[in-house]
Amino acid sequence: xxxxxRRELSHGQPARRIREEDCVxxxxxxxxxxxxxxxxxxxxxxxxxxxxxxxxTTLTKVFTAGMDEQLxxxxxxxxxxxxxxxxxxxxxxxxxxxxxxxxRKVMLFTIALMAAATTFIGVLPTAxxxxxxxxxxxxxxxxxxxxxxxxxxxxxxxxxxxxSPDRSRGFHTSILNSGSQLGFAAGAGVVAATSGIATAVxxxxxxxxxxxxxxxxLALVLGAIAILLRSRIEESxxxxxxxxxxxxxxxxxxxxxxxxxxxxxRYWPQILIGLALIGADGAASYTLTxxxxxxxxxxxxSTTIHTAIATVGVLLAQAVLLPVFGRxxxxxxxxxxxxxxxxxxxILLVPAFALMHLGTIWSLYLxxxxxxxxxxxxxxxxxxxxxxxxxxxxxxxxxxxxxxxxASLFGGTVPLVSQLLVDxxxxxxxxxxxxxxxxxxxxxxALCMRExxxxxxxxxxxxxxxxxxxxxxxxxxxxxxxxxxxTMILAxxxxxxxxxx
Numbered sequence: 001x002x003x004x005x006r007r008e009l010s011h012g013q014p015a016r017r018i019r020e021e022d023c024v025x026x027x028x029x030x031x032x033x034x035x036x037x038x039x040x041x042x043x044x045x046x047x048x049x050x051x052x053x054x055x056x057t058t059l060t061k062v063f064t065a066g067m068d069e070q071l072x073x074x075x076x077x078x079x080x081x082x083x084x085x086x087x088x089x090x091x092x093x094x095x096x097x098x099x100x101x102x103x104r105k106v107m108l109f110t111i112a113l114m115a116a117a118t119t120f121i122g123v124l125p126t127a128x129x130x131x132x133x134x135x136x137x138x139x140x141x142x143x144x145x146x147x148x149x150x151x152x153x154x155x156x157x158x159x160x161x162x163x164s165p166d167r168s169r170g171f172h173t174s175i176l177n178s179g180s181q182l183g184f185a186a187g188a189g190v191v192a193a194t195s196g197i198a199t200a201v202x203x204x205x206x207x208x209x210x211x212x213x214x215x216x217x218l219a220l221v222l223g224a225i226a227i228l229l230r231s232r233i234e235e236s237x238x239x240x241x242x243x244x245x246x247x248x249x250x251x252x253x254x255x256x257x258x259x260x261x262x263x264x265x266r267y268w269p270q271i272l273i274g275l276a277l278i279g280a281d282g283a284a285s286y287t288l289t290x291x292x293x294x295x296x297x298x299x300x301x302s303t304t305i306h307t308a309i310a311t312v313g314v315l316l317a318q319a320v321l322l323p324v325f326g327r328x329x330x331x332x333x334x335x336x337x338x339x340x341x342x343x344x345x346x347i348l349l350v351p352a353f354a355l356m357h358l359g360t361i362w363s364l365y366l367x368x369x370x371x372x373x374x375x376x377x378x379x380x381x382x383x384x385x386x387x388x389x390x391x392x393x394x395x396x397x398x399x400x401x402x403x404x405x406x407a408s409l410f411g412g413t414v415p416l417v418s419q420l421l422v423d424x425x426x427x428x429x430x431x432x433x434x435x436x437x438x439x440x441x442x443x444x445x446a447l448c449m450r451e452x453x454x455x456x457x458x459x460x461x462x463x464x465x466x467x468x469x470x471x472x473x474x475x476x477x478x479x480x481x482x483x484x485x486x487t488m489i490l491a492x493x494x495x496x497x498x499x500x501x
Contacts, residue, residue, distance in 0.1 A: 016485040018477050023470040024237045024463045026163055034163040035175055037233040038156040040226035041111045042176050043183035044219060045149050048118050050187020051215040052080060052142075053290065054308075058212050063135045065127040079138055083146030084412030087404040090150020092260055095400025098151065099257050103159040103396060104235045110152040111230060115223020117144040122216030154386070154400035161387030162238035162395075165465040167330060167454045173383035174326025181319040184289060185312050190215045192308070238392045238460040254459050254487060257393045260401060267398055270389040273445045274402040275410075277338065280442035281382050282411030283435045284345060284375035289315065291415040291431065292368065299428050300356050302364060314368045318376050325380035333453045334381055334388070338446035344374030345439035349432040357428070378442070388452035391459030391487070410438065455482045461489050 052059070056076050064072030090110075098106040121141050127134040157176055164172035198211035258266060293311055296302040329337040352370035355363040390398040414434075421430035456462045462483075464470045477483055 020470045022461050037229040038160050039179040041152045042179040044222050046180040046183030047187040050184040054188050054191040058207050062126050079142045083142045084408045086143045086146035087150040087408050090147035091400030091404035094151025095397035098396035102235050107155045110148040111226045113148040115219050117141045118219035122213040150404045154403050157383035158396045162236040170326040170329040170384045174322045174380040177379050178319040178322045181315045185315045254391045263398045273449050275406045276441040276445035278406035279410035280438040281378035283438040286411045286414035288371050291418050314372050321376050322380045329381050333451050341374045341377035342439045342443040353429050353432045458487050
């Protein structure tokens with residue numbers, strides 16, 4: 001007998017039973033369209049991060065001409081930070097909107113805004129033409145990007161998670177983050193290719209004289225493709241079922257859509273767990289992608305070309321490993337994989353930083369690999385666990401708040417905080433200890449969280465990949481501990497008189 005049935009019988013009430021028609025059967029073509037449509041936004045988001053990061057020196061000369069060089073670089077990097085500052089606002093506004101009008105509509109808006117803002121950066125006038133206004137316009141467009149990103153990733157992960165079969169949700173949602181890594185690598189690659197071609201054709205100042213615009217303008221093409229793909233996807237079946245439930249009756253609070261204050265009041269334990277887990281993921285991921293290039297060049301003396309090649313190579317390896325580890329979390333459970341990730345960071349980070357300081361090529365690649373593996377274990381479950389913590393009716397809003405707050409506080413600040421720790425303490429291992437601190441928090445959170453792998457999402461119904469799987473689930477429901485009918489939207493059972501119970 002399942003846990004939910006035992007609980008209901010203990011209260012003297014008949015147990016609700018799952019029928020085959022209660023299950024959502026998602027065929028492979030529909031799931032593939034959902035993944036591609038949602039994944040394109042993630043790809044474009046991180047394409048922009050890669051382009052802006054690798055063009056930072058060039059953008060400094062373009063948008064801060066006449067300013068002190070060091071101050072100008074800080075002003076340009078602030079353009080990176082300002083997008084993260086706005087992300088929570090986007091999540092707090094667009095998340096609840098996604099719970100109200102649907103995931104698909106919000107995803108169409110966010111990708112259009114993101115692509116438009118990136119494209120407009122490519123046509124901005126320079127500081128030579130309009131002075132400080134050029135930098136102000138850059139900041140405004142970066143804020144628009146951050147606002148759209150605040151709803152983009154939370155919407156995409158919610159959408160894909162709700163489309164994914166329960167038994168393989170970790171695998172399917174992890175592909176979203178593979179798209180992120182590929183997007184970052186693509187941004188860096190486009191910058192490198194543009195720089196090489198422009199310099200060969202027009203000389204060493206070609207990028208400053210206009211070559212920098214092409215990587216940003218390419219977002220127009222990518223955005224058009226993404227909008228076309230997203231216009232052809234269906235609304236999440238879990239969202240449709242939850243909306244029908246709320247419209248039909250005064251439901252249990254788990255089935256009711258809450259605004260942000262209601263989310264904070266009702267789901268604060270899940271929010272704390274989510275902040276700890278996403279904080280650990282962000283600290284590890286942004287150390288690898290955003291801080292390592294600067295650390296390796298400034299503290300180790302590695303050349304830019306070796307750092308870039310090594311970083312992109314590790315990101316590509318991570319993109320391949322993410323679905324593998326995501327599948328592992330479906331089989332072993334989320335908690336064991338989180339424990340492996342946290343312990344891995346606690347054991348491997350200090351040796352990884354020690355290897356970096358050897359200053360050889362082999363030690364560089366080995367060190368980045370030691371950083372990458374535990375980070376990948378965290379990242380592979382990022383999307384799945386965010387969706388699994390919250391019920392369908394309030395999922396987009398809750399995920400948008402948790403994900404973006406953690407990314408802003410503990411992700412986007414990693415380069416700044418890590419470098420400040422090195423400067424203040426004089427300890428070149430300080431960035432490792434910073435990531436390890438978040439690993440300890442994640443360890444505690446993993447021990448406190450309930451296991452969520454291979455279970456139906458809260459406030460939804462079972463999602464399966466075939467009619468045969470639905471039949472098997474119904475047949476074995478009395479002995480399946482992963483099923484809790486009290487958290488599901490089940491159709492009313494007709495009585496002997498033909499009326500629903």
